[in-house]
Amino acid sequence: MSPSERIAHLRQAFPEEGMFRDKEWVLSPEAFALDAGTVALIESLGPALRAFQRACNRLYFESLEKPAIAWVARLLDQGKPEHIIALSRQQRWRDELPGVLRPDLVLTENGVCISELDSLPGGIGLTGWLNETYAAMGQSVIGGADGMIEGFASAFPNHDILISRESGDYQPEMEWLIGRINERHGGLPRSVMNPWNLTPHELIGSSIYRFFELFDLANVDLADEMLKMAQEGDLDFSPPLKAFLEEKLWLVLFWSPQLQDFWRSALNTEHFNLLQRCIPQGWVVDPAPLPPFAVYPGLNIQSWQEAKRFGGRQRELVLKISGFSELGWGSRSVSIGHDLSQEQWAAALDEALASFPSNPYVMQRFQRAKLVNHPAWDEQSRSTVMIKSRTRLCPYYFVPKDSEETRLGGVLATVCPADKKILHGMKDAMMLPCVAG
Numbered sequence: 001m002s003p004s005e006r007i008a009h010l011r012q013a014f015p016e017e018g019m020f021r022d023k024e025w026v027l028s029p030e031a032f033a034l035d036a037g038t039v040a041l042i043e044s045l046g047p048a049l050r051a052f053q054r055a056c057n058r059l060y061f062e063s064l065e066k067p068a069i070a071w072v073a074r075l076l077d078q079g080k081p082e083h084i085i086a087l088s089r090q091q092r093w094r095d096e097l098p099g100v101l102r103p104d105l106v107l108t109e110n111g112v113c114i115s116e117l118d119s120l121p122g123g124i125g126l127t128g129w130l131n132e133t134y135a136a137m138g139q140s141v142i143g144g145a146d147g148m149i150e151g152f153a154s155a156f157p158n159h160d161i162l163i164s165r166e167s168g169d170y171q172p173e174m175e176w177l178i179g180r181i182n183e184r185h186g187g188l189p190r191s192v193m194n195p196w197n198l199t200p201h202e203l204i205g206s207s208i209y210r211f212f213e214l215f216d217l218a219n220v221d222l223a224d225e226m227l228k229m230a231q232e233g234d235l236d237f238s239p240p241l242k243a244f245l246e247e248k249l250w251l252v253l254f255w256s257p258q259l260q261d262f263w264r265s266a267l268n269t270e271h272f273n274l275l276q277r278c279i280p281q282g283w284v285v286d287p288a289p290l291p292p293f294a295v296y297p298g299l300n301i302q303s304w305q306e307a308k309r310f311g312g313r314q315r316e317l318v319l320k321i322s323g324f325s326e327l328g329w330g331s332r333s334v335s336i337g338h339d340l341s342q343e344q345w346a347a348a349l350d351e352a353l354a355s356f357p358s359n360p361y362v363m364q365r366f367q368r369a370k371l372v373n374h375p376a377w378d379e380q381s382r383s384t385v386m387i388k389s390r391t392r393l394c395p396y397y398f399v400p401k402d403s404e405e406t407r408l409g410g411v412l413a414t415v416c417p418a419d420k421k422i423l424h425g426m427k428d429a430m431m432l433p434c435v436a437g
Contacts, residue, residue: 003029003384006137007377013133015176024427027377029384031139032391032413032430033437039142041111045278046397046406048271049101049117055266056250057097057242059259064089069262072253075284076244079358080324084214087241090231098239099155099401100124105278105393106369106423112393113367114278115318116248119239120213124148125173127396127412128180130433141433143396143410149180151398151409156209156238161192164212164220168194174211195221203229207236214243215324247323252282252362257297282364285319285352298365304353308346312338315345316366319352325359336366336421369423374415376430389415392423393434410434 001009006029034042063072077085098119105112128148135145143151161178163171175192182189200222208226217223229235239245253259254275264272281298295302310317315337325333335348352361369390376387394412399405411434416423425431 001029001137003375003377004382006030009137010133013136015129015172025425025429025431026387026427028375028415028430028432029137029377030375030432031134031141031435032374032415032432034142034393034411034434036436038107038111039436041278042105042393042395042411043408044274045103045105045112045114045395046101046408048267048274049103049397050097050399050404050406051267051271052250052254052275053097053101053117053119053245055263056245056253057095058266059253059262060244061089061094069258072259073244075360076247076249078356078360080243084217084243084324087214087227088244090241092231092233093237093240093242096238096240096242097399098245099399100152101397101399101406102394105395106367107372107391107393108367109370112278113280114251114275115280115364115367115392117251119245120211121394121396122167122170123173123394123412124152124396125170125175125177126431127394127410127433128152128177129173130412130431131410132180134433134435139433140435141410142436143408146180146184147407147409148396149177149184151396151407152177153181153185154400154407155398156207157401158187158190159207159209159238160190161209161211163192163194164216165194165196166213166216166219167211170211195223195226198222200225200229204234208238210237210239213324214241214246215326243324248320248362249284249322249360251279252284252364254279255281255283255298280365280367282362285349285356285361285363287353287356304349308349309342310337310345311342315340315342318364318366319348319361320364321352321355322360322362333361334422338366339421366421371418372415374430374432387415387430388418389430390418390420390423391415 060073063069102118102121103114104116106115131141131148132145135141161174178190178192212220230237283296290302301307317337319335321333337345372389373386374389375384378385392414396409397406398409413432413434414425415430417428
């Protein structure tokens with residue numbers, strides 16, 4: 001196919017209006033090519049991140065029992081309502097983990113850098129559609145044409161999807177996903193449901209993939225009834241109702257000096273070294289004063305007041321809220337230090353410090369995405385033009401039910417204009433599946 005024929009195919013294949021509600025992006029006739037080393041790195045990250053998530057779950061519960069590390073659970077539970085904390089500690093799902101895991105990876109000159117780790121990710125239907133559509137144009141997408149579809153079906157074999165009002169923009173792509181699964185698999189058809197259209201009786205015995213955040217639970221219809229059913233074993237939720245696993249704090253705690261012995265014992269050497277390579281150094285923005293003889297490792301400062309006076313190069317840092325907040329997604333709370341004046345940076349730090357009792361912030365080293373050139377379709381010239389860009393990669397790892405094996409269903413590339421420092425979906429970006437090139 002020529003580039004123009006591929007663009008025509010893309011437009012013809014585009015689902016009915018509304019599937020990608022309020023989503024607009026630049027089209028490209030070419031999937032995003034990753035070199036063999038990056039593909040191997042992404043493939044190896046799946047098992048490592050699954051092991052890391054299991055270690056996080058273990059650390060949380062051990063910190064409830066061991067006074068020396070009791071600060072871990074206190075930090076992760078900080079600002080959360082008591083009933084949310086109690087849900088997280090339910091014995092019924094103590095050992096359960098999410099069935100899908102998606103890191104946000106910045107593609108750098110040295111590989112990839114993990115900026116976030118999401119166990120309730122959007123974009124599953126979008127990536128599934130992109131994989132299917134570009135594969136039909138003869139491109140060998142990572143995960144295959146049906147990798148996302150079969151990955152979700154294996155991880156959630158009997159699950160319906162429950163979408164709240166707050167997550168409603170994702171309903172059309174989830175309906176596409178469920179439609180594809182129903183076409184391929186026998187048995188009772190699955191459905192995408194909304195809690196305001198249901199009665200508790202209709203949910204008895206159901207397995208539910210919950211597409212809503214626990215911070216928004218108070219706004220979810222039937223929440224109290226569903227939680228009671230889950231605790232009594234009449235309803236199965238995935239991901240499990242563990243707010244502590246939905247925190248960005250974990251990437252910072254990986255670097256805590258007090259926890260290095262734990263991580264080394266909980267992870268094998270290969271996984272530990274890989275995560276150390278890919279997780280940027282970070283800190284909890286805690287206003288508590290340090291002893292006069294102590295400093296923040298890596299920053300070499302004794303107080304956050306010193307950080308406010310950092311020069312431009314020293315401010316190559318990222319501030320963001322850890323989670324359990326409406327500001328915890330979509331880059332809403334992100335401040336990039338060297339993109340701000342010193343006064344703006346000081347104000348952002350003050351805001352983070354003031355937020356600590358209710359919603360802790362984390363600080364991480366900024367990792368610069370490397371420049372890449374990728375063809376974009378220019379409608380005016382009816383041809384492709386090479387665009388200088390920076391890229392975020394989102395691999396989707398699925399864990400089949402009753403298994404610990406991770407399956408890479410696909411990789412979504414968000415190819416942003418080169419002048420963007422925060423890499424996310426936007427109308428000026430290209431949204432593409434990845435191929436091994």
